[in-house]
Amino acid sequence: MRVSILILQREVRLAFNQLGDNAMIVLFFILAAILFPLGVGPEPKFLADLAPGILWVIALLASLLSFEKLFASDFEDGSLEQLALTSAPLEIVVLAKAAAHWLTTGIPIMILTPLIAVFYQMPLSGFHILLVSMVLGTPTMSLIGTVGAALTLGSKRGNVLISLLVVPLIIPVLIFGTAAIEAAINDYPTTQHLMLLAAFFLIALVFSPIATASALRHALE
Amino acid sequence: MQFFGENLSCIRGERLVFSKLNFHVKPGNTLIITGSNGSGKTSLLRLMAGLATPESGYISWGDDPNLEKPENHSERLHYIGHLNALKSTISVLENLKSWSFLHGGNTKKVINAIKSLNLDGLEDIPCGYLSSGQKQRATLARLIASDAPLWLLDEPTNALDPNSVDLLHSLINKHLEKGGMLIIATNTELQVEKYQELKMGNFSANHEILTSDK
Numbered sequence: 001m002r003v004s005i006l007i008l009q010r011e012v013r014l015a016f017n018q019l020g021d022n023a024m025i026v027l028f029f030i031l032a033a034i035l036f037p038l039g040v041g042p043e044p045k046f047l048a049d050l051a052p053g054i055l056w057v058i059a060l061l062a063s064l065l066s067f068e069k070l071f072a073s074d075f076e077d078g079s080l081e082q083l084a085l086t087s088a089p090l091e092i093v094v095l096a097k098a099a100a101h102w103l104t105t106g107i108p109i110m111i112l113t114p115l116i117a118v119f120y121q122m123p124l125s126g127f128h129i130l131l132v133s134m135v136l137g138t139p140t141m142s143l144i145g146t147v148g149a150a151l152t153l154g155s156k157r158g159n160v161l162i163s164l165l166v167v168p169l170i171i172p173v174l175i176f177g178t179a180a181i182e183a184a185i186n187d188y189p190t191t192q193h194l195m196l197l198a199a200f201f202l203i204a205l206v207f208s209p210i211a212t213a214s215a216l217r218h219a220l221e
Numbered sequence: 222m223q224f225f226g227e228n229l230s231c232i233r234g235e236r237l238v239f240s241k242l243n244f245h246v247k248p249g250n251t252l253i254i255t256g257s258n259g260s261g262k263t264s265l266l267r268l269m270a271g272l273a274t275p276e277s278g279y280i281s282w283g284d285d286p287n288l289e290k291p292e293n294h295s296e297r298l299h300y301i302g303h304l305n306a307l308k309s310t311i312s313v314l315e316n317l318k319s320w321s322f323l324h325g326g327n328t329k330k331v332i333n334a335i336k337s338l339n340l341d342g343l344e345d346i347p348c349g350y351l352s353s354g355q356k357q358r359a360t361l362a363r364l365i366a367s368d369a370p371l372w373l374l375d376e377p378t379n380a381l382d383p384n385s386v387d388l389l390h391s392l393i394n395k396h397l398e399k400g401g402m403l404i405i406a407t408n409t410e411l412q413v414e415k416y417q418e419l420k421m422g423n424f425s426a427n428h429e430i431l432t433s434d435k
Contacts, residue, residue, distance in 0.1 A: 003323055010319045017310040078304020081272055085295045086323045221273045 003088035004096045011100030025066050026108045032058040033116045044121050051120035052181035055130070056137075056174050059109050060167075063141045066105045067166065068159045070097060070149035071216065081220055090213035094150075098142045098208070106138035122185070129184035129194070133177040136197040143204040144169045150215035172200055223247045224269075224371060224402055228278035231264045238264050242278070244419055248370070248400040251393075251413045255406075256421030262406035263302070265421070266373050269404060270300040296324070298371040303379075305360040309349030313340060313359050316348055317366050326367030334366040338388060353380040361389060364396075372396060374405045 015022060036054050037047055074080040083093050113134055114127055122130070148166035152158035180193035225245035231238045238261035246252045254262045267273045269280060271291040282294065307316050317331045335344050338358045348356060357380045364372060372393075378386050390412045393403055397413060405411065 006319070006322050013315070013319075014308060014311065017308075076304075077308070078302060078306040079308065081300070081302065081304070082306045082320060083323075084272060085270060085298070085300055087292050087296045087325075089292055 003086050004092045007083065007086075007088075007093055007096035008100055008103075011097060012103055015100065015104035021066075021069060022104050022108065025062050025105050026112065028065060029058055029062040029109055029112055030116070032061065033119070037120075048121045048123060051117055051122035052126065052130070052178045052185070054120070055113050055116060055181075056133075056177045059113065059134070059138070060141065060170055060174055062109055063105060063138070063145060064163050064166065065159075066101065067145040067149045067162045068152075070101060070146055071153055072149070072158070075153050075219065080216065084216070084220055090216055091209040094146055094209040094212040094216070098139070098146050101145065102139045102142040106142055110134045110138055122181075125187070126181045126185040129190050130181050132194060133180045133197055136194065136201050137173045137177045140173050140197070140201045140204045141170055143201075143208040146212040147208050147215065150212040150219065153216070153219040173197065176200075222283045224280075224282050224404075226269070226275075226278060226280040229265075229268060229280070230276045230278060231261060231268060231273070232276045233264055239421065240277075242419075244404075246371075246402045246404060246417075248402055249397050249415065251397065251403040251405065251411070251416040252419055253405055253407065253411060253416050254419045254421060255408055260421035262421055263375055266300070266302070266375050266404065266406055270298060270373050271295065272300070297369055298373055299324075299364050299367075299369045300373045300375075301360055301363065301377055302375045305356050306363075307348040307351075307356055307359055310347055312345050312347055313351070314344040316359065317362055320363050321366035324367035324369065330368075331362075331366045334362040334364075337365060337392065338362045339385070354382055354385060357381055358385055358388075361392070365392060370400070371402045372404070374403070374407075376407055377405065378407060378409055 033054070036050070040046065040050070071080060074083065084090055086093070110131070113130060117127065117130055144166055145162070147169075148162040149158075151165060152161045155161060176193045176196045180190045180197065183190045183193060223245055225243075227243050229242040229244075230240035242265070244252060254265060256262055264273070268275050271280075271294045282297065285293070306320070307313075314331065314335065317334060318328065321327070321331045321334075335341065338361060340355070340358060340362060343351065343355060343359075348359065351359065357377075361377060377389060381389065393405075393411075393413060397403060397415075403413070
């Protein structure tokens with residue numbers, strides 16, 4: 001436990017020292033949100049209908065951009081082997097990494113989504129569910145991202161490969177995240193969508209550290 | 222208490238690096254691994270650290286076979302490989318602190334380590350600005366920034382100037398006096414009293430420790 005907190009502190013510190021990388025992801029998120037109205041036209045009703053889907057898609061794309069960095073620099077400079085040589089099992093190290101990734105990219109994206117929803121004039125009745133679905137969905141994406149990042153360690157052009165590996169696993173989050181917001185806007189019950197999102201989070205919480213840790217062990221051998 | 226391995230073999234990239242290799246180290250003793258490039262010095266050290274698993278044979282710490290619980294083994298050792306594990310964006314002090322705390326060290330030990338390795342005045346400089354010799358010293362500072370009975374060093378004198386090599390020797394001798402163990406892969410002369418040499422030969426050669434207790 002103590003070790004995982006120390007790793008978390010270290011990762012967050014490092015993220016703040018490389019603010020540029022995280023700023024890029026946030027900037028990408030904003031840019032993508034600006035480009036959609038220019039492409040599909042400024043009709044307010046149309047944009048409001050599209051808002052939940054667009055928000056989730058660009059949140060997914062923005063986090064895909066950040067996965068490559070998760071383990072790559074630690075792998076190159078030898079920090080990963082030192083992390084593997086701490087008294088904590090590698091699974092705990094992975095959890096701390098995923099938590100740090102969520103704190104430094106998931107949370108900024110989560111803070112921005114309501115603002116962008118305002119620009120798209122999304123109906124107010126969907127806002128609370130938008131936030132809840134993001135709270136449940138973004139950590140799931142961070143956890144699944146660790147699997148892709150670990151599997152592609154050491155390969156050139158890992159980024160494209162990560163996307164191919166990770167996107168199919170994240171699609172359920174996208175579907176039910178969007179569905180929850182649309183249900184809230186149209187006054188339908190949202191519980192089942194949110195329950196499913198929570199279930200995906202729990203599944204990812206259990207299985208992705210195990211999968212990631214064994215992929216990392218393989219990369220280190 | 223001793224650290225030993227028996228009948229070890231290692232395969233890397235479908236090539237047999239070594240086989241039937243035995244080693245043992247007692248507290249206060251040193252095992253020097255020598256051999257030409259590619260003879261498997263690094264592979265052997267990584268097996269000893271638990272970063273890799275041997276193809277056959279076993280490694281044991283006293284009665285406790287460490288391969289079954291790698292976390293327990295990690296607490297006993299410091300492994301310094303070819304990669305320095307220093308983050309270029311944060312300072313020497315912060316780098317050392319994060320590794321020291323992860324191994325149960327404290328701030329006092331970190332400050333002491335910085336002094337012992339002549340890194341005074343460099344502690345607030347981001348590691349990206351250090352020369353390669355300074356980086357190597359910052360890496361070696363990890364050895365005393367937290368305590369561990371077993372040191373696994375892979376060519377630690379790389380990039381060090383003669384003064385820093387002497388510094389390393391004094392650190393090593395202090396560690397051995399306290400009853401620590403040292404396993405070191407090097408082809409340079411080492412000033413320690415009690416040592417055994419393990420000569421890594423050509424691949425699939427039959428290894429026996431040449432016990433030349435001096």
